[in-house]
Amino acid sequence: MILTTYTLGEIHEQLGGELIGDPQLLISSILPLESAGPDSISFLSNPKYRKQLQTCKAACVIVGESARELAVARGAAIITKDPYLYYAKLSQIWKKKQTFGQAAAGVHVQAYVHPTAIVHPTASIGPFSVVEEGATIGAYTVLKSRVTVSYGCHIGDHCILHPGVVIGADGFGFALNRDPNSLEWVKIEQLGAVRIGNNVEIGANTCVDRGALGDTVIADGVKLDNLIQIGHNAQIGKNSAMAACVGIAGSAKIGAYCTIAGASNVAGHLEVADHVHVSAVSTVIKSIPVPGQYTGFFPIDTHINWEKNAVALKKLSHLQEQVKLLEQRINEVSQS
Amino acid sequence: MILTTYTLGEIHEQLGGELIGDPQLLISSILPLESAGPDSISFLSNPKYRKQLQTCKAACVIVGESARELAVARGAAIITKDPYLYYAKLSQIWKKKQTFGQAAAGVHVQAYVHPTAIVHPTASIGPFSVVEEGATIGAYTVLKSRVTVSYGCHIGDHCILHPGVVIGADGFGFALNRDPNSLEWVKIEQLGAVRIGNNVEIGANTCVDRGALGDTVIADGVKLDNLIQIGHNAQIGKNSAMAACVGIAGSAKIGAYCTIAGASNVAGHLEVADHVHVSAVSTVIKSIPVPGQYTGFFPIDTHINWEKNAVALKKLSHLQEQVKLLEQRINEVSQS
Amino acid sequence: MILTTYTLGEIHEQLGGELIGDPQLLISSILPLESAGPDSISFLSNPKYRKQLQTCKAACVIVGESARELAVARGAAIITKDPYLYYAKLSQIWKKKQTFGQAAAGVHVQAYVHPTAIVHPTASIGPFSVVEEGATIGAYTVLKSRVTVSYGCHIGDHCILHPGVVIGADGFGFALNRDPNSLEWVKIEQLGAVRIGNNVEIGANTCVDRGALGDTVIADGVKLDNLIQIGHNAQIGKNSAMAACVGIAGSAKIGAYCTIAGASNVAGHLEVADHVHVSAVSTVIKSIPVPGQYTGFFPIDTHINWEKNAVALKKLSHLQEQVKLLEQRINEVSQS
Numbered sequence A, B, C: 001m002i003l004t005t006y007t008l009g010e011i012h013e014q015l016g017g018e019l020i021g022d023p024q025l026l027i028s029s030i031l032p033l034e035s036a037g038p039d040s041i042s043f044l045s046n047p048k049y050r051k052q053l054q055t056c057k058a059a060c061v062i063v064g065e066s067a068r069e070l071a072v073a074r075g076a077a078i079i080t081k082d083p084y085l086y087y088a089k090l091s092q093i094w095k096k097k098q099t100f101g102q103a104a105a106g107v108h109v110q111a112y113v114h115p116t117a118i119v120h121p122t123a124s125i126g127p128f129s130v131v132e133e134g135a136t137i138g139a140y141t142v143l144k145s146r147v148t149v150s151y152g153c154h155i156g157d158h159c160i161l162h163p164g165v166v167i168g169a170d171g172f173g174f175a176l177n178r179d180p181n182s183l184e185w186v187k188i189e190q191l192g193a194v195r196i197g198n199n200v201e202i203g204a205n206t207c208v209d210r211g212a213l214g215d216t217v218i219a220d221g222v223k224l225d226n227l228i229q230i231g232h233n234a235q236i237g238k239n240s241a242m243a244a245c246v247g248i249a250g251s252a253k254i255g256a257y258c259t260i261a262g263a264s265n266v267a268g269h270l271e272v273a274d275h276v277h278v279s280a281v282s283t284v285i286k287s288i289p290v291p292g293q294y295t296g297f298f299p300i301d302t303h304i305n306w307e308k309n310a311v312a313l314k315k316l317s318h319l320q321e322q323v324k325l326l327e328q329r330i331n332e333v334s335q336s
Helices: A008-015 A066-075 A085-099 A303-313 A316-335 B008-015 B065-074 B083-097 B301-313 B317-334 C008-015 C065-074 C083-097 C303-313 C318-335
Strands: A018-020 A041-043 A058-063 A076-079 A167-169 A174-177 A184-187 A194-195 A207-209 A216-218 A277-279 A292-294 B017-020 B042-044 B060-063 B074-077 B174-177 B184-187 B194-196 B214-219 B276-278 B292-295 C018-020 C038-045 C060-063 C077-078 C175-179 C182-187 C194-196 C216-218 C276-278 C292-295
Touching: A008 A018, A008 A076, A008 A085, A018 A303, A041 A085, A058 A066, A058 A085, A066 A076, A085 C175, A085 C182, A167 A194, A174 B042, A174 B083, A207 A216, A292 B301, A303 B017, A303 B317, A303 C077, A303 C292, A316 B317, A316 C303, A316 C318, B008 B074, B008 B083, B060 B065, B060 B083, B065 B074, B074 B083, B083 B174, B174 C083, B184 B292, B184 C083, B292 C303, B301 B317, B301 C318, B317 C318, C008 C018, C008 C077, C008 C083, C038 C083, C060 C065, C065 C077
Parallel strands: A041 A058, A058 A076, A167 A207, A194 A216, A277 A292, B042 B060, B060 B074, B194 B214, B276 B292, C038 C060, C060 C077, C194 C216, C276 C292
Antiparallel strands: A018 A076, A174 A184, B017 B074, B174 B184, C018 C077, C175 C182
16 A cells, blocks of 8 residues: 655644654654654653653654653654644544545445435445434444444434444343243333434444433544443443443443443443543442542452452451451450 | 324223223323423333322323322323333334334345245345345344344244344354464364244344354343353253343353343353343353352442452452461460 | 265274274264264263263264273274364364355455455455455455455455454544543544454454554464454464453453453553463453463352452451451460
8 A cells, every 4th residue: 555654844734833853854654662763753642651762763753841852862853732642633634645544425335325314425334334214424424334323313423433333223121021921021112212423433343222212322522442332221421432342231321521441331220420430341330420430350360369369259248257256356355 | 203193092902901091192202200291101110210200291101000099190090010011012012103113024135145045024134134045034033234144043933133143153163283383273163053032132243153063042032132142052041131241151051031131251061040140240150050149240449449459359368367367366365 | 954974984084093983884963972863973072071971872982092992882983182173173074065154265246345455366255245445365264244354454364254343443542632622532543454364263243453553463373252352453472262252452462372261351551471371251451471370250159148248348458457457466465
């Protein structure tokens, strides 16, 4: 493939910051500090990699004010308030110039769009994607290949839905018929839909179920990674982000600006406040009304150690009793 | 979309119960107690929402005998033994009247069905779904969009397979070639298939692998949510239900009427009795011969508390020893 | 479907070992010891099933040297060093003779392959699979139905990608714009791709994300089960195997010959040495430099016991303090 190239001057012109160095310098790759070459631009966002600056071979480094001297000592530099954000914006102008990997507006000839669906002319519907009856797809939204948006669901503007995403499959709702002669699950038809705001990105094979009564709602700016499950009637507040393999059960209400790390799970019918951060592989079973970082997973160990501690854990409550008893006894002994 | 409407009399005629109120009352939505309006029907199934009855604006509420007085005091009511089951059946007649979201019998023009596959004329095969050689799809079964049923697999009658479902991909089977010169995994071809009973529903992007030797079997009435993994040669007993993100490893045998809550995992080559209920995010590694509720996940906490307790947990077995020692010593002290 | 049949002699001729018994014996199924019939071949690989040999009805059993006598006492036998490996190879010749379930070389008429993609003529691209711009698919590689290989990604030779696999969706990368007036996530375009070696098998609905800068790399001989997430810029060493529902976060580097059991998770930016074995449902959050078996999940229990122990666990660090204090006090008491 043809690589993207920029001069330092072009980058600076589009993204700002303070440029120190030759604007004619040609940049043909963005690379991390340790693998950058003489035609690369790189960036320092985490202070712990600071010492890599000295040995970095990049033509230019994007750094914050505090690393100005170190950066300039070694070659060209762009000084900016938030180097990581600068890198994000740089990646965007880089991508735009590529001749490949661009979503074309319109409906791919091998897609399926129901005649009653409304797809904005600037939207892109990839091969083998499905947009069912009455669904709406907003401006500049991209459905990559093999995405399903079920009937009556709404996707806002500037969204990206990666391959395999399923929006609006039936929520998991059944009533148990307790009659002993016909003890079985009776389907609750899911009469709601899914409403997704603007600037939402949804990762590969992630599922957002339609509501039972009323809609499942994903607010503006939400970012979902791959293989996530969002249950029926869940509500995800704006700009919240979730890493891969997260599960959000039905009717959970997640606030705005939350982050939920990989493989965590949130039970249904509870509320998580704004600005709550859940660590990886943690299980939320009660509402969290106070912002902060919450964690709950079993620490890994060698198998042999784990086994010993796991056995002990099954008697932990008993151990607590034993200690309480010991405290009483020692009180008696020391008083006698 | 055109909304569904029913008169109370029509609902009562189709679903029974005791109707108190005007049969001509027009109902145009089913909604929860707190959001119901003057043209809604609502229901009370969980006694803890009982006080919402008084302020509920619904035209009619479906309630049990114990809430009769409260319900009648506020307007029309349907009295029935199991209001939640009544709601389930109401959702079904509601859905049937909708002009959208109905699966059409037949094979969609953009589906792929192998000539040797047998698809019942009443079945519905959605766009970009695949039915391979020798597979059979039963009466009234619906494959939504983008479902794969691999060669030789059987799906019963009245099943629903949601988008992205994969039935009959190869089970995960490899033998290690221990020869140091060619230390590698050798594929074990999966020579079995998948057999799925009647009235089974399978959620979006869920996978049921084909058996290695003999079949993977899902019995009648099983309900699987999204993103579930069923390993090769697993057997799931009738009317068992599993929530999203559950993993069932190979050759596990799950009984009938079990429920497995979200993100739980069951190891391979074990048996779970009928009527076992596994809580969310729990790991079953031994057979469970006794019905009941089983649980095992790390309780979430503030990160700072979790960290302290996680560190302590890695020394729990040692703590147990310490306590045993303390007991011995205090015995000595008190005897001296 | 027409069943595969082999004579014992044909099997022996192709796979070797020591055949004891009539080479003309007709074999029409491979089955486990307990369900084998008089036209079956079976195998004993796990010594704990040894006693099943005596009652096994198979025409022929594949066994190791140590079970020779037992096997011969009951009928025909093939003696080989590694019966499980022999079975794997037998399953392969068995499958090859089947008239169904064979991947045909070439691009299915209902697939989508971009004109700039390079698909080896021996490769098989199934219905509704997508191969984007500049992607390459190696010799004898099979993309079953509904697989996506995104632009610029490379799949080696002799790979199998099961239905629903997504290779090269965007990695999950965003920079937070901390400006309070536009507090939101800014997309980091994922400029790398995915490179997959030879003899790699990837299970249904598994996702391997493209790199942010540089590629995500899956080495030769890796085996991934279903519903796995491989984050951007992860590196998986050769012949490592992962069971279903595993999550590997971005930039994690997994060594060669590792096994990661089902539903385990590995955090990002860390290294796992060669020959590390992670048990099911375990969370790796630090590098593991030493080979061995590592485990970390909460042991399941009856719900009532779990609840007691979970409550105690939230005070475990406090319990540790109490025990320390008790030790001091008992020292004081016994010294007084």
